[in-house]
Amino acid sequence: MQFETIPHPAPTSDAAREAAVADPGFGTVFTDHMVTIDYDEEKGGWHSAQIGPRQPIPLDPASSVLHYAQEIFEGMKAFPHADGGLAMFRPRANAERFNASARRMAMPELPEDLFLEAVRLAVKTDAKWMPNVDGGSLYIRPFMFASEAFLGVRPATQYKFVVIICSSGSYFKGGVNPVKIWVSQNHVRAAIGGTGAAKTGGNYAASLVPQAEAIEKGCDQVVFLDAAEHKWVEELGGMNLFFVRRDGSVITPPLTGTILPGITRDSLIEMLREEGLTLREEPYSIDQWREEAESGELLETLACGTAAVVTPVGTVASPDGEFTIGTGGIGQMAMKMREKLVGLQHGRIADKHDWVMRL
Numbered sequence: 001m002q003f004e005t006i007p008h009p010a011p012t013s014d015a016a017r018e019a020a021v022a023d024p025g026f027g028t029v030f031t032d033h034m035v036t037i038d039y040d041e042e043k044g045g046w047h048s049a050q051i052g053p054r055q056p057i058p059l060d061p062a063s064s065v066l067h068y069a070q071e072i073f074e075g076m077k078a079f080p081h082a083d084g085g086l087a088m089f090r091p092r093a094n095a096e097r098f099n100a101s102a103r104r105m106a107m108p109e110l111p112e113d114l115f116l117e118a119v120r121l122a123v124k125t126d127a128k129w130m131p132n133v134d135g136g137s138l139y140i141r142p143f144m145f146a147s148e149a150f151l152g153v154r155p156a157t158q159y160k161f162v163v164i165i166c167s168s169g170s171y172f173k174g175g176v177n178p179v180k181i182w183v184s185q186n187h188v189r190a191a192i193g194g195t196g197a198a199k200t201g202g203n204y205a206a207s208l209v210p211q212a213e214a215i216e217k218g219c220d221q222v223v224f225l226d227a228a229e230h231k232w233v234e235e236l237g238g239m240n241l242f243f244v245r246r247d248g249s250v251i252t253p254p255l256t257g258t259i260l261p262g263i264t265r266d267s268l269i270e271m272l273r274e275e276g277l278t279l280r281e282e283p284y285s286i287d288q289w290r291e292e293a294e295s296g297e298l299l300e301t302l303a304c305g306t307a308a309v310v311t312p313v314g315t316v317a318s319p320d321g322e323f324t325i326g327t328g329g330i331g332q333m334a335m336k337m338r339e340k341l342v343g344l345q346h347g348r349i350a351d352k353h354d355w356v357m358r359l
């Protein structure tokens with residue numbers, strides 16, 4: 001498919017862009033362009049691929065995404081390399097996961113190569129928005145929503161795929177900090193047979209009340225337990241978990257359909273095995289978490305995802321009280337895995353897995 005280029009009528013000046021990316025934070029400094037591709041069942045599928053100015057998208061008030069939330073997204077980053085080039089980390093895994101999410105939400109799949117081409121084109125077009133700060137990256141947000149104007153309940157026949165980019169500073173201002181997390185006891189994120197494994201906005205909508213409760217309790221993030229027994233630890237609102245134990249084993253909850261299959265999670269599974277640790281994907285209960293933290297059997301708990309890479313969990317709080325993991329500080333394995341992943345992404349460590357795609 002050919003991408004039509006729509007010239008930007010008034011691109012951001014160099015001075016304004018440089019000011020904006022000097023300290024971009026996360027999620028608010030957007031680049032000048034976006035990619036859009038439309039889908040219409042009647043027109044034979046995907047058509048009208050464009051790169052053009054980033055601008056509001058006109059939506060009919062009956063567009064089904066506004067009523068029934070047929071929507072999916074991805075989150076990925078482009079990193080600067082020392083030679084001035086750019087690279088992405090396992091972008092094909094994002095393309096595959098995007099289509100897995102599409103299938104669960106009864107949406108059309110986007111050919112993987114088209115997804116990758118759209119992302120590459122967006123990044124190349126706005127490469128100069130890369131912040132020149134340590135740990136800076138371009139955060140890429142591909143997404144798709146049902147645009148058909150129709151109030152009946154069925155999968156839409158029209159969709160829009162969009163790629164936007166924001167300039168992103170280091171997630172860890174002032175260094176890596178252990179997070180304090182709140183155990184949600186009244187709310188669940190996902191149930192067996194539900195949409196927990198799809199990257200869809202509705203899962204995030206469901207997490208907002210418990211996340212607000214976590215903040216109110218003085219915590220940074222919420223951790224969800226399974227919906228059936230309220231016993232098994234699943235994941236945070238947007239990060240997967242690993243439990244590093246004294247006996248050389250590491251446990252991460254298995255992918256049973258209620259957990260988002262993180263690409264960072266998948267990478268860590270391989271990297272931890274390469275460290276000689278015994279990695280097991282098996283259920284881990286909230287009671288086991290507390291007991292092993294208190295006995296000292298649990299050395300570290302790691303939270304991981306594209307945005308924050310690897311973050312140590314310091315303290316876990318619930319209505320039953322709190323417990324601390326290790327010293328409550330930053331564990332060795334968290335630091336080691338974080339440095340390895342960041343090193344790979346920035347091209348400072350040899351990439352034997354073929355995970356890094358140069359642009």
Ligand SMILES: *Cc1c(COP(=O)(O)O)cnc(C)c1O
Pocket residue numbers: 075199235236237238239240260261262263264265304305306307
């Ligand atoms: C995106 C996401 C993750 C992390 O996935 P990565 O591919 O590692 O960024 C974890 N949990 C949820 C709920 C997510 O949406």
